[in-house]
Amino acid sequence: MDHTIVDLFARPIIKTKINIDGIIDIFNQVVKSNGKNNITQNSREGLLHYHNDSNVFEIYDELKEFGNELHKTANFVYQNILNHQNTVSITNAWFNECGVGGYQFMHNHCNAVLCGTLYLIADKNTCIDFQSPFGLSETSSTIFDKPSHRQNEFGYYYHSDMTTFNVVQGDCLFWQSYIKHGYPPNKTPNRLSLSFNLMPDKVNSYYRI
Numbered sequence: 013m014d015h016t017i018v019d020l021f022a023r024p025i026i027k028t029k030i031n032i033d034g035i036i037d038i039f040n041q042v043v044k045s046n047g048k049n050n051i052t053q054n055s056r057e058g059l060l061h062y063h064n065d066s067n068v069f070e071i072y073d074e075l076k077e078f079g080n081e082l083h084k085t086a087n088f089v090y091q092n093i094l095n096h097q098n099t100v101s102i103t104n105a106w107f108n109e110c111g112v113g114g115y116q117f118m119h120n121h122c123n124a125v126l127c128g129t130l131y132l133i134a135d136k137n138t139c140i141d142f143q144s145p146f147g148l149s150e151t152s153s154t155i156f157d158k159p160s161h162r163q164n165e166f167g168y169y170y171h172s173d174m175t176t177f178n179v180v181q182g183d184c185l186f187w188q189s190y191i192k193h194g195y196p197p198n199k200t201p202n203r204l205s206l207s208f209n210l211m212p213d214k215v216n217s218y219y220r221i
């Protein structure tokens with residue numbers, strides 16, 4: 013049957029390319045050798061977080077300039093793509109290291125408006141899943157008739173509540189903080205990424221954070 017469709021309320025995942033020259037060396041030679049006190053480990057997931065309650069750009073002088081460049085990119089995303097008038101600041105930034113078989117469960121970041129992850133070690137199998145924020149209410153009763161996962165005859169993806177992005181080394185993804193994300197059992201040896209949270213410098217014309 014003939015039909016037309018207008019897409020409503022699309023959510024962006026913004027991808028930029030970042031020059032990561034020297035960052036893996038700094039991680040291996042400086043961050044990793046800084047002791048185990050800075051590591052959060054979820055043994056069930058097989059994933060290590062380095063400084064995930066801090067900001068590595070403030071802790072390590074070697075990363076300061078790199079952090080400034082990432083901050084500029086984040087403000088381009090926030091202002092020029094997402095149309096905000098305020099600027100954002102990086103409130104925390106941390107490294108994630110994951111061996112083969114490790115994974116990350118679906119979660120979002122409540123302490124941010126915008127989130128990002130830069131991929132430092134990735135290969136053809138490296139991916140991240142994003143879950144649709146629509147229809148996820150757990151507090152209201154909704155009639156829920158799940159659609160089939162089979163391919164749609166027109167090539168549409170309206171039946172899908174999950175999207176998988178493949179990423180390569182140097183890809184930097186940004187997304188709005190309420191979007192849940194995670195990844196299935198990892199196939200990339202020594203998968204390494206740097207994640208960061210951003211908060212607005214002002215929340216309106218009165219309040220400065």
Ligand SMILES: [Fe+2]
Pocket residue numbers: 119120121193207
């Ligand atoms: Fe996350």
